[in-house]
Amino acid sequence: MLEILIISTLNGILYGMLLFLMASGLTVIFSMMGVLNLAHASFYMLGAFFGFEISRRLGFWPALVIAPVLVGLIGMVVERYGLRRVHRHGHVAELLFTFGLTFIIKEVVEMVWGKLPADYRVPPSLDFSAFTLFASSYPAFKLFVLLISVAIFLALLAVIRYTRIGLIVQAALSHPGMVGMLGHNVDRIFMLVFGVGVGLAAVAGVIAGPILVTQSNMAGLLGPILFVVVVVGGLGSLGGALVASLLIGLVQTFAVAFNVSLADLFGNSAAAAVLSVWLSDIWRVTVAQVAPILPYLLLVLILIFRPRGLMGTRDT
Amino acid sequence: MSEARTVTHPGSPAGIGPGVFARYAVWIALAAILLLLPYVFSSRLALSTMSLMGTMIVFALSYNMLLGQAGLLSFGHAVFFGLGGFFTVHLLNMAGAGGWPVPLPLFPVIGALGGLFFGVLFGAISTRRAGTAFAMITLGIGELVASSALILRRFFGGEEGITTDRTDVLAFFGYSFGPQLQVYYLIAAWCFVCIALMYAITRTPFGRICNAVRDNPQRAAFIGYDTSAVRFIAFSLSGLFAGVAGGLSAINFEIMNAAQMGAAESGTVILMTYIGGVGNFAGPIIGAILVTWLQLMLSDATKIWPLYVGLLFIGMVMFAPGGIAGLLATQAPVLAARKLHRVLPYYLLALVPGIVAVIGLSVLIETAHQFSIRASYGSELTLYSVPFDVTSPLPWLAGLILAAAGTWLFLRAARLARDAYDDAVSGGREA
Numbered sequence: 001m002l003e004i005l006i007i008s009t010l011n012g013i014l015y016g017m018l019l020f021l022m023a024s025g026l027t028v029i030f031s032m033m034g035v036l037n038l039a040h041a042s043f044y045m046l047g048a049f050f051g052f053e054i055s056r057r058l059g060f061w062p063a064l065v066i067a068p069v070l071v072g073l074i075g076m077v078v079e080r081y082g083l084r085r086v087h088r089h090g091h092v093a094e095l096l097f098t099f100g101l102t103f104i105i106k107e108v109v110e111m112v113w114g115k116l117p118a119d120y121r122v123p124p125s126l127d128f129s130a131f132t133l134f135a136s137s138y139p140a141f142k143l144f145v146l147l148i149s150v151a152i153f154l155a156l157l158a159v160i161r162y163t164r165i166g167l168i169v170q171a172a173l174s175h176p177g178m179v180g181m182l183g184h185n186v187d188r189i190f191m192l193v194f195g196v197g198v199g200l201a202a203v204a205g206v207i208a209g210p211i212l213v214t215q216s217n218m219a220g221l222l223g224p225i226l227f228v229v230v231v232v233g234g235l236g237s238l239g240g241a242l243v244a245s246l247l248i249g250l251v252q253t254f255a256v257a258f259n260v261s262l263a264d265l266f267g268n269s270a271a272a273a274v275l276s277v278w279l280s281d282i283w284r285v286t287v288a289q290v291a292p293i294l295p296y297l298l299l300v301l302i303l304i305f306r307p308r309g310l311m312g313t314r315d316t
Numbered sequence: 317m318s319e320a321r322t323v324t325h326p327g328s329p330a331g332i333g334p335g336v337f338a339r340y341a342v343w344i345a346l347a348a349i350l351l352l353l354p355y356v357f358s359s360r361l362a363l364s365t366m367s368l369m370g371t372m373i374v375f376a377l378s379y380n381m382l383l384g385q386a387g388l389l390s391f392g393h394a395v396f397f398g399l400g401g402f403f404t405v406h407l408l409n410m411a412g413a414g415g416w417p418v419p420l421p422l423f424p425v426i427g428a429l430g431g432l433f434f435g436v437l438f439g440a441i442s443t444r445r446a447g448t449a450f451a452m453i454t455l456g457i458g459e460l461v462a463s464s465a466l467i468l469r470r471f472f473g474g475e476e477g478i479t480t481d482r483t484d485v486l487a488f489f490g491y492s493f494g495p496q497l498q499v500y501y502l503i504a505a506w507c508f509v510c511i512a513l514m515y516a517i518t519r520t521p522f523g524r525i526c527n528a529v530r531d532n533p534q535r536a537a538f539i540g541y542d543t544s545a546v547r548f549i550a551f552s553l554s555g556l557f558a559g560v561a562g563g564l565s566a567i568n569f570e571i572m573n574a575a576q577m578g579a580a581e582s583g584t585v586i587l588m589t590y591i592g593g594v595g596n597f598a599g600p601i602i603g604a605i606l607v608t609w610l611q612l613m614l615s616d617a618t619k620i621w622p623l624y625v626g627l628l629f630i631g632m633v634m635f636a637p638g639g640i641a642g643l644l645a646t647q648a649p650v651l652a653a654r655k656l657h658r659v660l661p662y663y664l665l666a667l668v669p670g671i672v673a674v675i676g677l678s679v680l681i682e683t684a685h686q687f688s689i690r691a692s693y694g695s696e697l698t699l700y701s702v703p704f705d706v707t708s709p710l711p712w713l714a715g716l717i718l719a720a721a722g723t724w725l726f727l728r729a730a731r732l733a734r735d736a737y738d739d740a741v742s743g744g745r746e747a
Binding site: 086104114230307 | 448451455463467583620681684
């Protein structure tokens with residue numbers, strides 16, 4: 001039991017930090033530009049496939065640097081020539097633009113790499129067991145992923161706290177209009193923030209690719225969960241995004257570890273027999289089977305009891 | 317209140333009784349078209365295509381009650397389509413087994429009730445917020461229902477879905493609804509009724525308040541309307557009509573599948589509605605017909621057809637936010653000024669390089685596609701009945717030149733066309 005607890009906690013934090021790598025960019029982009037980038041998970045997928053392709057040719061370490069930079073540049077081009085153009089048609093048009101982008105990125109990925117999972121493996125230099133806990137060993141690559149995401153989180157925190165650009169970003173989080181009034185080149189900051197934001201998502205893609213499956217449907221699987229994170233954390237709150245990422249990461253990994261259903265809990269009594277007829281499928285479903293829908297249940301509950309999200313400060 | 321004054325259009329001679337026939341000319345024409353279509357396109361394929369289009373028209377129009385009329389962008393609209401369809405299928409099976417005296421044409425009502433019920437349920441959660449938060453909530457609800465559907469196998473039938481037989485229920489004046497033609501007329505009748513009802517809703521004070529909440533929620537609230545209540549009613553009604561569409565789909569295909577409530581189906585309805593045009597009542601009708609036709613036609617021609625539909629969508633969002641109906645509506649002043657003959661040559665002038673650019677782009681895309689799968693499918697490709705090898709630089713170069721030259725000439729011609737349009741419109745005003 002203790003073993004499951006520790007391993008699940010580690011995996012949960014790992015998954016949560018990966019989510020946060022993406023959610024942080026999404027939140028900053030949303031706070032500054034008012035655009036919820038629906039294609040954010042698609043850039044994560046691009047990162048994974050670029051990482052796969054580059055690590056096949058040049059090795060994993062160059063891929064870890066080159067792929068996010070490439071995706072970031074693509075993001076800047078998209079912002080400069082796409083989003084900025086659509087901006088004057090209003091928010092709905094911006095949302096729809098990024099929505100259309102998810103279609104196109106998915107189709108292009110399928111066109112180039114096909115629909116089957118890519119053979120994206122853990123690099124040999126990190127393919128060993130980090131430590132052995134009770135009977136199971138924990139792979140070093142997972143630990144590396146955890147370290148990278150924590151390091152990026154700390155770096156992001158430092159940039160936002162202590163640099164001039166970070167100061168402007170921080171100001172734009174709470175008073176987006178005022179920043180422009182003060183004479184900053186808001187257009188260029190937007191382009192930069194969009195590029196860095198999707199670049200972070202691409203980092204997540206490169207390091208998550210080998211442990212999760214690198215496939216053309218990965219954006220569609222992860223995207224909705226990402227938006228749950230952002231809404232649960234509170235639209236526009238970085239701290240909220242961190243808490244919600246870890247929460248959802250832990251909830252999902254722990255749910256998978258428990259194979260219990262209502263029928264197991266109640267055993268064989270007369271009442272249980274009646275309930276099993278009335279509830280049928282719900283009665284027999286295990287917690288592990290429910291794991292995929294838990295984030296969405298959390299979303300609905302949060303919306304009913306705390307519509308602003310965990311740490312949301314302003315309404316949209 | 318001055319509702320009536322805002323409703324009247326400047327073009328139509330309101331107040332002077334134009335006669336029942338002239339007043340309802342559009343509706344009579346629509347009914348006639350729906351009645352006569354099977355005589356023009358009578359093949360089996362055409363009939364099933366038109367049945368599908370009818371279903372999609374109702375679905376897209378119900379979506380536009382949200383996006384176009386109330387300004388609510390929903391990413392989970394297929395939920396109501398799917399749930400309406402599943403309720404219809406289950407009721408059909410129960411009616412067939414129990415021998416209920418209910419004829420088939422009444423079953424879309426079940427879909428409507430199912431859609432309305434869940435519209436009320438999910439609307440209560442999601443319509444408290446508008447804008448981006450609303451969009452995210454509907455996305456979450458859509459995912460919640462779609463993934464729950466795979467767990468609740470008894471009701472949703474898992475991966476295979478639930479099948480039914482529409483001929484099992486009571487015959488309707490001797491019609492068994494076995495042949496596709498009879499199903500077409502059933503769908504056409506429901507389509508007509510739903511179009512009329514949804515149009516009527518846009519003309520009621522409620523429809524106008526929806527528009528007010530869309531355009532300026534703060535002001536609508538200031539006047540005294542509860543904006544979230546207005547959004548809630550619009551959301552519920554839109555769920556009702558989506559449920560009708562789901563019911564029609566269930567009757568048409570005799571199967572409902574959990575995939576029909578998923579994100580892909582929700583995405584399709586967004587594409588249809590937006591490409592057709594959200595600002596115009598007829599927009600989603602055009603979009604539903606066009607996108608359904610494109611899906612059928614392109615999927616025959618190429619494997620990567622969603623890419624083309626996606627590009628068309630992005631192009632519409634970037635360059636023609638009013639959709640096709642919006643583009644057509646901008647021609648109304650030209651028609652009113654009787655200057656169409658002045659602008660039409662310029663449109664044709666722009667059309668030719670436009671087609672060239674599209675051909676060039678498709679050559680590039682198809683060549684790239686074949687290039688990426690050449691390991692397993694070979695590098696030979698035949699496009700526009702020209703066979704070539706995708707590893708040679710020639711097709712790439714040809715595609716690039718066609719696309720670039722076509723785009724450049726199109727942009728120049730478009731500028732000329734715009735000048736001609738401005739001329740015609742401003743000239744019309746002076747006259």
